[in-house]
Amino acid sequence: MYNKIVLATDGSEHSRRATENAVHIASCTEGSKIEIVYVVDATHAKSDVLSNWNSVDVNDTRKARVREVEEMAKQARVNYEVKILHGEPGPTIVDYANRNKADVVIIGSRGLNGLQEFVLGSVSHKVAKRANCPVLIVK
Secondary structure, X not given: OOOEEEEEOOOOHHHHHHHHHHHXXXXXXXXXXXXXXXXXXXXXXXXHHHHOOOXXXXXXXXXXXXHHHHHHHHHOOOEEEEEEEEOOHHHHHHHHHHHOOOOEEEEEOOOOOHHHHHHHOOHHHHHHHHOOOOEEEEO
């Protein structure tokens, strides 16, 4: 049913739970593939560089954020591929999912309260509103 699964991750606990769901769905569908998407946000890239003084350390930090996701996919023996993208997370995930004709996008909820979500909007909410496919938001 879901052959092309886009899993948006940022290394948080919410995205870990989203990974568990993505792996479960992928393991139930023969021939499915998880496309693990990590978006480097320009607003956070500066703090990444300041925290890690050389570019090798910055890339290692980014890879570490998706390492657990990769391990979970390997253990479940599901096909996966990691994509590092650049831009604002919400629109970048939507653009990737729409251009690549994803069957489903799986993303963790950040857990904003009602006022924060109303004022700021969450990445998961932006993706759910604009993606051309079903979106599973995992709490």
